[in-house]
Amino acid sequence: MLTFARINRNIRSIKRYRYILGILIKYGFGHVVEQLNIDYYLELGRRIVTLGTASKNIDRFSQAERLRLAMEELGPTFVKLGQILSTRPDVIPREFIEEFQKLQDKVPAVPVSELREQVHRELGMYFDEIFAEFDSEPIAAASIAQVHHARLNSGEEVVVKIRRPGIVETVETDLDIMAGLAFLVERHLPGGELYDPTGLVKEFRRTIYREMDFAREGHTVDRFHANFEEDPTVYVPHVFWDFTGETVLTMEYIEGIKVSDLEYLKEQGYDLATIARRGADSFLKQVLVHGLFHGDPHPGNFFILPDNVICLLDYGMVGRLDEPLKYRLVDLLSAVLQRDVDRIISLMLYSGDISDETDLKSLRRDLSEFIDDYYETPLGELNVGRLLMEFVDLMNAYRIKFPSDLMLLAKALVTMEGIGRQLDPEFNMIEHLRPFMEKLIRERLSPGNVSKEVLGVLQSYGSLFKTLPRDLKEFINRVNRNKFKIDLEHRGLEKLMNDLDKASNRLSFSLLIGSLIVGSSLVIQSDKGPQFFGFPVLGIFGYTIAGFLGLWLAFAILRSGRL
Secondary structure, three states: OOOHHHHHOOHHHHHHHHHHHHHHHHOOOHHHHHHOOHHHOOOOHHHOOOOOOOOOOHHHOOHHHHHHHHHHHHOHHHHHHHHHHOOOOOOOOHHHHHHHOOOOOOOOOOOHHHHHHHHHHHHOOOHHHHEEEEOOOOOEEOOOEEEEEEEEOOOOEEEEEEEOOOHHHHHHHHHHHHHHHHHHHHHHOOOHHHHOHHHHHHHHHHHHHHHHOHHHHHHHHHHHHHHOOOOOOEEOOOEOHHHOOOOEEEEEOOOOEEOOOHHHHHHOOOOHHHHHHHHHHHHHHHHHHHOEEEOOOOHHHEEEEHHHEEEEOOOOOEEEOOHHHHHHHHHHHHHHHOOOHHHHHHHHHHHOOOOOOOOHHHHHHHHHHHHHHHHOOOHHHOOHHHHHHHHHHHHHHOOOOOOHHHHHHHHHHHHHHHHHHHHOOOOOHHHHHHHHHHHHHHHHOOHHHHHHHHHHHHHHHHHHHHHHHHHHHHHHHHHHOOOOOOOOOOOOOHHHHHHHHHHHHHHHHHHHHHHHHHHHHHHHHHOOOOEEOOEEHHHHHHHHHHHHHHHHHHHHHHHHOOO
């Protein structure tokens, strides 16, 4: 990753910094900009941050609303960051999540002429060689890409997703700036390191680059297709690989009914209870069988085809659960449903979710109260999605973080359960979840899987005992040669060091000015050397320099506001 100082020397980044900080100040976050101490890092000094004051009437908006408005004005990268943060209730408070869920890409459509050039660069073919028809009006226009309906020369109806020209450069600049701001947040904002902003930016960088690679999305669609190839209740669109690349994705056009259009589904004779059941089963199969699930199953991406067949669209946001994470999820959910507080804490301690600073006594008390709230609720009436989100809120209060894929799963599960209850008021996610959990537990306790785990543990201990003598010998040798070092990192002292550095520089400057005045006075008294109006030129020159430097120092102190 580029160092912060090197980023600041990039002219494009500097201009973007000015704009971003100006927007933050406009929406009432000037105090945060001041706390970041950014003038120490940016060579342009305080000119970077003195960009005006907050807009009038900004106080009528909440802090979460102001941040959402700022993100929308800052453009695609920040909008995408907010949308991803809206899936992380373990990182940001609930009011910010609810506000970030309203984030929308407010961007005009790219002219088809520019898209033609993009397609030609990616596929090496002209539009006329690929498409017999191409609708100039997009089906959807977002910050990263826009989607058009078209017909191939071979006759198939398709949707074409094309990445916006120049978006990669914009995203790269914003990501560098985000990394720099995260660096400052960790070091200058109280408690900033608790949220791990640098880690969040790294995770976001990985996510957005994956989302901008449409060939990767195409491979994901193929994986879903393979996973449900034998399931007649689920349909996955076909990818046309001859017309797909990193910036272009061409897929089969699906003409179905949105799952939210309940009245029309009823008119057409669809069985809503069957759709609810199939939707839940297909989603749980994605999570607990295949370990690859659709991360954004909102009604706009959820179509119903004839014979109550489920079809999900837009596979840009997906979650992945490996085997250990699946088992961990099942264990944790099982412990919550069984109201076993000690087991919940034991699982989180084992997985490393709970730090040494966590107040276990208070956590055990709050978990007991949380479970008591659901104790009298029959399992058939239990809302699994709401239970998980409230559980995550409780964990967030204790700064307990979970893998991002689990957070994405919690949000997707809430959406799926909500759709299921809209389709069928008698829908019960527990009934669908129980057989999958039981099957996974049986697989985990099977002789083959147990022997595999035991063998893995034995191999780990074998490797440890094999390297232990050598590592111990190396440790003793380092101690004997006085080569043993312990690196200590002082955190939160950067601002103090910066202030001390400024103070020492001003003191040195003051001593220099004082020395010039004293020396010039001695020269004036000596009355030697070239004269000007009866006074030594060297003394007059010394006074002039001292006066100029004194005014400069006074102006700098007054400008800092720390007289």
